[in-house]
Amino acid sequence: xxxxxxxxxxxxxxxxxxxxxxxxxxxxxxxxxxxxxxxxxxxxxxxxxxxxxxxxxxxxxxxxxxxxxxxxxxxxxxxxxxxxxxxxxxxxxxxxxxxxxxxxxxxxxxxxxxxxxxxxxxxxxxxxxxxxxxxxxxxxxxxxxxxxxxxxxxxxxxxxxxxxxxxxxxxxxxxxxxxxxxxxxxxxxxxxxxxxxxxxxxxxxxxxxxxxxxxxxxxxxxxxxxxxxxxxxxxxxxxxxxxxxxxxxxxxxxxxxxxxxxxxxxxxxxxxxxxxxxxxxxxxxxxxxxxxxxxxxxxxxxxxxxxxxxxxxxxxxxxxxxxxxxxxxxxxxxxxxxxxxxxxxxxxxxxxxxxxxxxxx
Amino acid sequence: xxxxxxxxxxxxxxxxxxxxxxxxxxxxxxxxxxxxxxxxxxxxxxxxxxxxxxxxxxxxxxxxxxxxxxxxxxxxxxxxxxxxxxxxxxxxxxxxxxxxxxxxxxxxxxxxxxxxxxxxxxxxxxxxxxxxxxxxxxxxxxxxxxxxxxxxxxxxxxxxxxxxxxxxxxxxxxxxxxxxxxxxxxxxxxxxxxxxxxxxxxxxxxxxxxxxxxxxxxxxxxxxxxxxxxxxxxxxxxxxxxxxxxxxxxxxxxxxxxxxxxxxxxxxxxxxxxxxxxxxxxxxxxxxxxxxxxxxxxxxxxxxxxxxxxxxxxxxxxxxxxxxxxxxxxxxxxxxxxxxxxxxxxxxxxxxxxxxxxxxx
Numbered sequence: 001x002x003x004x005x006x007x008x009x010x011x012x013x014x015x016x017x018x019x020x021x022x023x024x025x026x027x028x029x030x031x032x033x034x035x036x037x038x039x040x041x042x043x044x045x046x047x048x049x050x051x052x053x054x055x056x057x058x059x060x061x062x063x064x065x066x067x068x069x070x071x072x073x074x075x076x077x078x079x080x081x082x083x084x085x086x087x088x089x090x091x092x093x094x095x096x097x098x099x100x101x102x103x104x105x106x107x108x109x110x111x112x113x114x115x116x117x118x119x120x121x122x123x124x125x126x127x128x129x130x131x132x133x134x135x136x137x138x139x140x141x142x143x144x145x146x147x148x149x150x151x152x153x154x155x156x157x158x159x160x161x162x163x164x165x166x167x168x169x170x171x172x173x174x175x176x177x178x179x180x181x182x183x184x185x186x187x188x189x190x191x192x193x194x195x196x197x198x199x200x201x202x203x204x205x206x207x208x209x210x211x212x213x214x215x216x217x218x219x220x221x222x223x224x225x226x227x228x229x230x231x232x233x234x235x236x237x238x239x240x241x242x243x244x245x246x247x248x249x250x251x252x253x254x255x256x257x258x259x260x261x262x263x264x265x266x267x268x269x270x271x272x273x274x275x276x277x278x279x280x281x282x283x284x285x286x287x288x289x290x291x292x293x294x295x296x297x298x299x300x301x302x303x304x305x306x307x308x309x310x311x312x313x314x315x316x317x318x319x320x321x322x323x324x325x326x327x328x329x330x331x332x333x334x335x336x337x338x339x340x341x342x343x344x345x346x347x348x349x350x351x352x353x354x355x356x357x358x359x360x361x
Numbered sequence: 362x363x364x365x366x367x368x369x370x371x372x373x374x375x376x377x378x379x380x381x382x383x384x385x386x387x388x389x390x391x392x393x394x395x396x397x398x399x400x401x402x403x404x405x406x407x408x409x410x411x412x413x414x415x416x417x418x419x420x421x422x423x424x425x426x427x428x429x430x431x432x433x434x435x436x437x438x439x440x441x442x443x444x445x446x447x448x449x450x451x452x453x454x455x456x457x458x459x460x461x462x463x464x465x466x467x468x469x470x471x472x473x474x475x476x477x478x479x480x481x482x483x484x485x486x487x488x489x490x491x492x493x494x495x496x497x498x499x500x501x502x503x504x505x506x507x508x509x510x511x512x513x514x515x516x517x518x519x520x521x522x523x524x525x526x527x528x529x530x531x532x533x534x535x536x537x538x539x540x541x542x543x544x545x546x547x548x549x550x551x552x553x554x555x556x557x558x559x560x561x562x563x564x565x566x567x568x569x570x571x572x573x574x575x576x577x578x579x580x581x582x583x584x585x586x587x588x589x590x591x592x593x594x595x596x597x598x599x600x601x602x603x604x605x606x607x608x609x610x611x612x613x614x615x616x617x618x619x620x621x622x623x624x625x626x627x628x629x630x631x632x633x634x635x636x637x638x639x640x641x642x643x644x645x646x647x648x649x650x651x652x653x654x655x656x657x658x659x660x661x662x663x664x665x666x667x668x669x670x671x672x673x674x675x676x677x678x679x680x681x682x683x684x685x686x687x688x689x690x691x692x693x694x695x696x697x698x699x700x701x702x703x704x705x706x707x708x709x710x711x712x713x714x715x716x717x718x719x720x721x722x
Contacts, residue, residue, distance in 0.1 A: 087625035143626040264448035265504040
């Protein structure tokens with residue numbers, strides 16, 4: 001599928017296998033086709049407007065972002081319906097958010113009423129509104145209010161009354177479930193988290209408040225959480241490209257993202273050094289894997305060096321040869337690069353800017 | 362020294378404490394003042410032309426880079442004498458290198474004669490030359506030819522005859538020594554590596570070939586390797602900003618680089634979530650430390666969340682408050698950001714672009 005050398009690549013190059021990516025996009029779209037629950041893909045993975053537009057074209061109801069800066073980049077790229085599945089705080093952020101709310105349909109996760117009031121005031125000041133979802137901690141222990149019906153109902157009531165805000169529903173992210181290797185355990189954890197959120201939804205409705213949006217899920221749980229009656233949207237991100245870590249839990253999607261590197265040194269017959277490193281491939285989920293050529297193993301990363309050894313005998317490589325790596329974490333690897341090199345049938349078909357790269361603010 | 366909140370910062374913000382940075386720059390310049398061995402600071406740390414120009418103004422003889430893209434950015438920023446302390450390979454790289462060699466004084470590390478010949482041919486094609494240093498593996502086990510006198514002499518002879526190249530000397534980087542905590546062990550390892558390189562230098566000179574440059578060293582070893590008779594330049598980088606890891610071996614320099622963050626969630630009285638994460642602060646040398654306020658500890662990073670807990674009792678923080686982090690690895694943290702926020706006496710004095718961020722190709 002991948003030729004061992006594409007001379008047009010200026011390595012280390014972040015490469016998309018376009019055929020594989022397109023199959024991933026279609027496969028996920030097909031799972032959601034005709035369901036009550038819709039796909040709202042997470043742009044924190046790809047950070048690229050071209051990929052987001054393709055997801056929307058295939059049926060996604062909008063895009064999820066992790067940060068305001070990502071949302072700005074996606075709006076600039078033509079995406080109109082954006083969920084920032086995260087809290088936004090700070091004076092400068094309020095001004096940027098207000099400006100964004102004037103040109104896109106923005107919904108935010110909130111878990112603090114004073115913060116929500118500040119947001120409402122800021123967007124109202126420019127004549128706009130934003131939607132809000134109460135984030136509920138469904139077991140991950142990160143952000144979100146406690147999954148206590150009385151608390152969540154109180155939040156829904158207060159938010160419904162705040163100027164500048166449209167209370168739209170609830171959100172809970174089962175981040176503690178998405179990467180569980182054992183399928184039965186993953187299902188149990190995701191279903192427990194999902195039911196916790198749905199119990200809160202029922203309590204809010206019982207209090208007479210409409211709940212339009214129930215949002216959660218990820219690539220590891222899309223077909224579990226997305227099948228629970230009551231969820232309206234799933235925030236899966238990694239399925240578009242996958243990586244060595246996610247492949248363990250989601251074999252139905254293909255690895256479509258690679259880092260093409262060049263051998264810059266062959267100090268001994270059984271060792272080569274590649275021109276990637278910590279600054280071009282992430283390692284918090286483990287060392288990247290060599291996908292081509294066979295018989296080579298990554299044993300360590302420096303900032304700008306990947307050290308590889310032959311698994312047996314010698315490497316059979318010379319300085320200038322290409323070696324293709326499979327990242328173990330696509331999201332953080334992508335965040336190191338400014339562009340994708342899009343490859344089909346062994347040729348570079350396009351390069352796409354990664355507009356939201358580094359947009360953590 | 363650092364106020365707990367600077368509202369002008371759009372967090373997560375990479376902050377330079379300008380006073381501390383300037384003291385670090387002066388302290389290192391003073392150590393080298395009047396010595397035979399000179400400072401050639403490594404720009405892979407700061408990736409910023411403004412910092413590089415200040416280093417040169419304080420006496421540095423030029424700049425070290427890890428990658429061709431960094432060297433291009435530094436040349437564009439007005440740096441005229443550049444060592445790329447790394448191998449460069451691949452067809453596209455040869456063309457870029459040739460273009461760069463026409464507008465800056467470029468020297469490269471080489472450890473492969475076929476690669477060196479290709480480089481010579483490429484630069485000669487545009488009427489330029491590049492300097493070359495033979496990289497010798499002095500114990501790190503990464504790139505470089507074996508520290509064998511006959512081999513190194515042969516390389517020097519061959520390189521001296523190659524059109525387009527100027528053989529200038531030898532390089533060896535004691536990366537296995539720079540972060541050794543125990544000072545005596547660090548000294549022993551650095552001196553052994555340095556002597557290995559100097560033995561090769563003697564052999565090349567004995568063969569009748571002039572050796573103008575003997576390059577090596579880092580922040581952890583600048584005053585060890587830099588004091589060995591025969592070294593002409595030291596490639597220290599991290600001293601300009603420091604970090605929690607390097608502070609353990611170099612207490613004479615100050616921490617001058619921080620990531621300012623904002624509390625976006627306070628789910629429980631003893632836990633806060635900050636708006637930084639793996640995409641804005643690196644963790645391969647450990648979790649970042651909280652420098653302000655006191656009584657708070659980082660317990661985990663997600664992509665866009667830092668989870669902190671109170672070391673005792675409650676946090677005493679609200680959503681919107683700032684928390685300042687000290688990175689454990691400045692080089693990879695900087696590579697996640699597009700700009701520095703330069704702070705003096707509690708105010709933002711400037712922002713500087715990080716021109717070489719992401720320039721791994």
